[in-house]
Amino acid sequence: GNSVTQMEGPVTLSEEAFLTINCTYTATGYPSLFWYVQYPGEGLQLLLKATKADDKGSNKGFEATYRKETTSFHLEKGSVQVSDSAVYFCALKRDDYKLSFGAGTTVTVRA
Amino acid sequence: ETGVTQTPRHLVMGMTNKKSLKCEQHLGHNAMYWYKQSAKKPLELMFVYSLEERVENNSVPSRFSPECPNSSHLFLHLHTLQPEDSALYLCASSQGRGSTDTQYFGPGTRLTVL
Numbered sequence: 001g002n003s004v005t006q007m008e009g010p011v012t013l014s015e016e017a018f019l020t021i022n023c024t025y026t027a028t029g030y031p032s033l034f035w036y037v038q039y040p041g042e043g044l045q046l047l048l049k050a051t052k053a054d055d056k057g058s059n060k061g062f063e064a065t066y067r068k069e070t071t072s073f074h075l076e077k078g079s080v081q082v083s084d085s086a087v088y089f090c091a092l093k094r095d096d097y098k099l100s101f102g103a104g105t106t107v108t109v110r111a
Numbered sequence: 112e113t114g115v116t117q118t119p120r121h122l123v124m125g126m127t128n129k130k131s132l133k134c135e136q137h138l139g140h141n142a143m144y145w146y147k148q149s150a151k152k153p154l155e156l157m158f159v160y161s162l163e164e165r166v167e168n169n170s171v172p173s174r175f176s177p178e179c180p181n182s183s184h185l186f187l188h189l190h191t192l193q194p195e196d197s198a199l200y201l202c203a204s205s206q207g208r209g210s211t212d213t214q215y216f217g218p219g220t221r222l223t224v225l
Binding site for chain 2: 030031032034036042043044045046049051089093094095096097098099101103104
């Protein structure tokens, strides 16, 4: 079946540090891949997505590239801010209604 | 209003109460979803509706009863809940079921069962 594995947190960084959150997936066929972000007390917001191999999704300084050869979709940001403190979820979707989520990675950025 | 809205944002209820959660989407989507997010557990898909027809019901106890009167509104009726049902309940919508159809989430209802 489909599954997503994310690096375990929590991750604590200083402001302006480089952030990487690893995500790998298992799926048949050609899924789409997503990163969602959940700020404290809120629902999930779509951060970025990629729908085919070698696509790069980007938004708000975050980037992730769909790597079929390594079945990965790692999230990166070059210089984090305190406002980036949140829980980040990697997710996978095939041609059905089910969105398969990773466990989530809690990121805390200190000033 | 834009996107997906949910009311109430917070709800406290006793085990014998009956309450309802409401979700409304303003995106013109055809599919709507209920998810449960509990502490230390992965997100759980509860129900899926497409064009007002229930298409998935993932072994959810009968004390949770969904209703989809039209493609813009989704309700979750709650009765005789247990303390372990305390969680964040998230509503989402999407255009369809395709792999590129993004699910957009509401802010959630934080439910506490006493």
